[in-house]
Amino acid sequence: MPLRETKKAAVRQALIAAANGRFHRHGFEQTTIDEICADAGVSRRTFFRYFENKEALAFPHRTDRLERFLALLDGADQSANPVDGLRAICQTFAHEYSVNRVAILAQQRLVDSVPALVAREHEIDRDWETAMATTFRRRFGRGAAAERRARLMAGAAIGVIRATMRYWYEKDGKPDLARLGQEALDGLEQGFLS
Amino acid sequence: MPLRETKKAAVRQALIAAANGRFHRHGFEQTTIDEICADAGVSRRTFFRYFENKEALAFPHRTDRLERFLALLDGADQSANPVDGLRAICQTFAHEYSVNRVAILAQQRLVDSVPALVAREHEIDRDWETAMATTFRRRFGRGAAAERRARLMAGAAIGVIRATMRYWYEKDGKPDLARLGQEALDGLEQGFLS
DNA sequence: CCAAAACTGGCACTCAGTGGCACTTTAAGG
DNA sequence: CCTTAAAGTGCCACTGAGTGCCAGTTTTGG
Known part of the structure; x- marks a missing residue:
């Protein structure tokens, strides 16, 4: 170098x-x-x-993480359906988060204690949402309806992911994040018709 | 007074x-x-x-709107299922937004042009998400699984709502917001299994 | 070794936001 | 009314984030 x-x-x-x-x-x-x-x-x-x-x-890893996510999204491009792609990616990140659990939890405590940082975190989520929307869009093809569907799905996806992360943080990273993630993606896939 | x-x-x-x-x-x-x-x-x-x-x-109407939303959520408490409650509320807001379209669009242009304001908007979304989670929670009953389900659903809900609003803003408020909203809630209800 | 490019430091400045305190206005009771 | 406590306002001084500018240093590539 x-x-x-x-x-x-x-x-x-x-x-x-x-x-x-x-x-x-x-x-x-x-x-x-x-x-x-x-x-x-x-x-x-x-x-x-x-x-x-x-x-x-x-958020020193902001760009790194986003780029890795983008790469994984690209890589998961040929999975049967978009959610399956996310499931795979979810496993990867879940594992990584579990390994670095202590550091990540500490980081999150910090973030949660400062409104300005929470706001930045939302900004990051937004990047991820956009990334997913773009990917889904490629799947769904042309047309305004496809565009909307892709964006709705990306919005819902980041929504359940963030909710899951919050739950995990709240429980001090004790629950099995991979399992929580799958549960979240089940919701995304099946919907919430009670 | x-x-x-x-x-x-x-x-x-x-x-x-x-x-x-x-x-x-x-x-x-x-x-x-x-x-x-x-x-x-x-x-x-x-x-x-x-x-x-x-x-x-x-965001001068921030607290007003949130309170109205809370009231509507409470009011929709006895609808068949949570999503139906949201559908009704969605109609109300869609109508209101269409009526004040010009002002709301101008406001949004402003927000979108300033990162700090976008961040605040996310903060507001978070309030709505929490409100929904609390409501859903009452429906779903006790237990950690119910709690998670309520939060996932609230996360997904705010996700599709935000995506919908962005679409609507982007199209200069031309599309029928009520219809877009129903489409979004269909996604929430049925999921995104392609 | 040399010149251009990239990087750094220091200074002065604007502006958001806060604490403290003296001063004015309103409310409420006799 | 008149008084007094409470609520509200203005002013001042201060901290700290973030920016523009420019002069000086370091690295690079030929």
Whole structure:
């Protein structure tokens, strides 16, 4: 890796690490960007060249995760129906979340304690929704009705996923996330006609 | 109405009106709170006694709408199944939105042009989701499974509703919102098994 | 080794939002 | 009415996020 890249990666990591420490020790709002910069040995001005804002520090894997999700969506393109694709992806993420359970839970506690972070999380969900809508759209073909169906389905999908995650977080990550996920996707598939 | 109440209502309206004008003329971010205060003839400090933040000005009906929704949810409590309740409520709101179409569209254009406002909108959706989850929960009875089902359903519901609204906005409010809503709720009820 | 490009730091600035306190207005009882 | 407590307002000073600008440094590629 070229030197420049290396340094940038290092600075980025330093900022993330510094932020993580402070956020978890003193809380998000109690931490100023100046403090993070001081810890990371970087100027304030430079900070904003690495992160759009303070919130972004709380979601360092945002782009990674989205890209992985997109890749998985593409990969699941030839499954029998869209939901089956999601089921597979769900297994993957469920496993990953279970493995990193402690860190992820801590992260989520942080997010849930700060409205601004909750808002950012919704923004992320929106990205995922759009990604799914695009994928589903390819399946459903042309026409306004297909478009609507794809978007409805994506909306419902992110809705059940988020609800599932919240439940899992609330139960301290104890339940089997893969199972919860399948239950959620059953709902998506079968609907909620009681 | 006691004088004090009257005055407070007047100030609130003045602030909303001032903000609306500026927001639509110059945009949300280009408008400072000071300018709004000047227009409304009120001090900055007072502004923050009426609104939590600048964003709140863009959703003056937030609490009204939520309360109406809660009331309607309560009212629809004895419909055959939860989705039928939603169908009725959907008709009501669809009608209202169609009537105030122009204003609502303008408002939405504003919201969509500012990330911070989009974020607030998600926050509002979250309130609605919680409201629905609580209602559904009453239907589904006790137990963790019922709880999960209620939450999944609420998540899916808000998901399809939001997707529908976005579609409607995107089409400049031309489509029949009531029909779109029913289509969305069909999806919620029947699922998306293709 | 050199020039262009990329990156950094520091400064000054705007604006959102908060705490504190003195001052004015309203409500309510005698 | 008149008084007094409560509610509401204005002003001031302050913190902290985020931005524009420009001068100085580091890396890259030839």
